Amino acid sequence: MLRLLAVVALLFLSDSLIRRWFAICLLALCFCGSIAHAEGDDARRYLAEIELHTEAELFAALQRSQALFDSGTLALHSDQPVRLVLHGPEVFVLLLQNYQQHKQTVDLAAQLSAFGVVDVKVCETWMRGAKVNAAELPPFIGTVPFGPAEEKRLLDEEGYIWF
Incomplete structure (x- = not known):
């Protein structure tokens, strides 16, 4: 420039x-x-706001992400997927041992992740407190050291907006 x-x-x-x-x-x-x-860039960078930390809220965020994709707002394998930074009990829904109970939510998250529509990360600090091992997470889910700090970084430095 x-x-x-x-x-x-x-x-x-x-x-x-x-x-x-x-x-x-x-x-x-x-x-x-x-x-x-x-x-x-601002219009394409979304961070899902998860406040209640419930399966219903997680599923709703995934459905909103799918709606963005279906409307053409997000491209297939977008370089700016919707970010979901999880740091609460909603993480239990995604654990491998709970797959049968929460199949619909996990399958939607896996499908959207495979197509690059969402990027799901779990807070390692929360995991330690909840005694959850990273090996218990499906392979499409990554981790971040501290979820609230990652959300702040995405909002302040990367130009993401809540949705």
Whole structure:
């Protein structure tokens, strides 16, 4: 971007009116492209808000993610999937030993994860307190050291928005 601005400055400082006009147009295109890119990123970066930590809330977040995908808002294998950072009892729903009891929720999470629609992470700090081992999680679920900090990072640094 700095190189582009340097080129624009050199063109603008030239004696030719055509070069100055070209520099202004190039700068305007860069500015408009930056705004469109930023707006597109914000519109595509979602963080599921899980407050009640229930299976119903988790399932609803997965269904909303699927609706975003079905509407075309999220692309297949998107580089910006909906993030689910879990740090409460809803994690028990996803454990391998509980699969038969919560098959519908786990299958939906696995399907959406396989297609890159969601990215599910579980808080390692919560897991230690609940005596849950990472080996008990299905392979499509990752972990983060501290869930609330990861949510804050996604919101503050990565431009995610709650949904």
